[in-house]
Amino acid sequence: GDSVTQMEGPVTLSEEAFLTINCTYTATGYPSLFWYVQYPGEGLQLLLKATKADDKGSNKGFEATYRKETTSFHLEKGSVQVSDSAVYFCALWQSNFGNEKLTFGTGTRLTIIP
Amino acid sequence: GAGVSQSPSNKVTEKGKDVELRCDPISGHTALYWYRQRLGQGLEFLIYFQGNSAPDKSGLPSDRFSAERTGESVSTLTIQRTQQEDSAVYLCASSSEPGGQDTQYFGPGTRLTVL
Numbered sequence: 001g002d003s004v005t006q007m008e009g010p011v012t013l014s015e016e017a018f019l020t021i022n023c024t025y026t027a028t029g030y031p032s033l034f035w036y037v038q039y040p041g042e043g044l045q046l047l048l049k050a051t052k053a054d055d056k057g058s059n060k061g062f063e064a065t066y067r068k069e070t071t072s073f074h075l076e077k078g079s080v081q082v083s084d085s086a087v088y089f090c091a092l093w094q095s096n097f098g099n100e101k102l103t104f105g106t107g108t109r110l111t112i113i114p
Numbered sequence: 115g116a117g118v119s120q121s122p123s124n125k126v127t128e129k130g131k132d133v134e135l136r137c138d139p140i141s142g143h144t145a146l147y148w149y150r151q152r153l154g155q156g157l158e159f160l161i162y163f164q165g166n167s168a169p170d171k172s173g174l175p176s177d178r179f180s181a182e183r184t185g186e187s188v189s190t191l192t193i194q195r196t197q198q199e200d201s202a203v204y205l206c207a208s209s210s211e212p213g214g215q216d217t218q219y220f221g222p223g224t225r226l227t228v229l
Contacts, residue, residue: 004156042222089157
């Protein structure tokens, strides 16, 4: 079945550091890929998405490129801020008859220290 | 407008008791999803509603779990004869159309603790 593997946390970085959170997936066909974020005390929210190979999703300074050849969707940000501290989830969706669910990774907790 | 809301925010129950968890989706959203997040694990899909029908129940872990949706709005997830392994955060999400490509909006979750 479909699965998502993401970098285990927790990850702790200093403010303005470069961030990469790795995500790889296993799926038949051509899934859509997502990053969701959960800030402290808040619900999950979509950060960015890409629906086909070579697409780049971007939002709030974060980027991720859909790499079919490496089945990856790594999340990057050039200069993190304290406000980026959150749990990040990589997810995929694929259209199969009757299948309308997102498959999530286990989440990566990111803490940014000033 | 209001986002997805869930109640209660926290529920502590004794093993063997039944619990009901409620989800109020965003008004007009036809698709509604339930997920479970156990400590240290990712989100686990439970069930999906399109309108009041549930075309995908594949994630319900046992027959102790059931869910319904009425008026294409509120949904209730019921867990009968709760077990300690049911302890988790239960998340509800809604989207304006079915299919994962449309953004799913998540509620804050209900934290269930079974003693």
